[in-house]
């Protein structure tokens with residue numbers, strides 16, 4: 001069964017609304033001592049967008065993701081995540097917004113090694129003290145089937161390939177239908193075939209389900225799966241493009257790598 005059919009058969013195809021951005025940054029700065037990791041970033045990310053964030057090493061990509069996800073504090077400016085004004089919240093408030101609205105996928109998979117795949121997928125619900133109701137169980141079962149994990153649910157991460165581990169991490173991130181998934185180099189530890197599978201899954205989740213995804217990557221091929229490519233240099237957004245080919249992305253980046261050298 002294709003991903004779209006599986007999803008629509010469980011929840012119906014949601015309408016994609018572009019009214020309120022999922023993430024909204026206004027003139028955001030983040031300084032570490034003398035370093036301006038973010039230097040006046042203004043940015044909206046809309047529901048259903050698959051956005052790649054690219055730029056030279058040290059340009060501020062991780063800082064941007066961390067600030068937008070409420071993992072790090074902006075020094076100045078405004079940060080809205082799923083309608084919440086993050087800078088007006090205390091640590092507990094930010095943690096709550098993160099748990100309820102954000103999914104994460106990391107390069108190193110970040111699965112708990114002592115838990116099975118099924119337990120890892122359910123972990124965010126356990127941590128949030130949320131019961132998995134019937135509808136959510138059906139959704140997770142479908143995700144597991146579409147991601148090809150049905151026969152791997154009792155396995156621990158150490159018994160799975162890299163690609164399978166990342167698919168478990170993606171199922172975990174999608175399970176709670178978060179407002180946004182932040183993916184930090186999600187294919188950094190995968191071979192090219194597994195990378196293609198993972199990127200296709202992310203793109204399909206955005207296109208067919210309206211799942212908002214922001215992905216930091218160094219890889220022009222990975223970024224070519226996104227429908228928006230942001231280029232960050234010296235803490236600023238210096239490029240904001242629609243879908244681009246890997247070659248177009250490489251050419252853009254070479255200009256900034258040379259500029260940064």
Ligand SMILES: Nc1ncnc2c1ncn2[C@@H]1O[C@H](COP(=O)(O)OP(=O)(O)OP(=O)(O)O)[C@@H](O)[C@H]1O
Nearest residue numbers: 032035036037055056057058059060061062063064
């Ligand atoms: N916790 C921190 N303390 C001090 N400086 C920091 C901290 N985090 C980031 N920086 C600095 O902020 C700038 C942006 O870093 P950031 O990690 O966001 O860049 P990046 O684009 O994600 O880099 P990379 O591609 O190498 O991961 C860098 O100069 C970095 O050294």
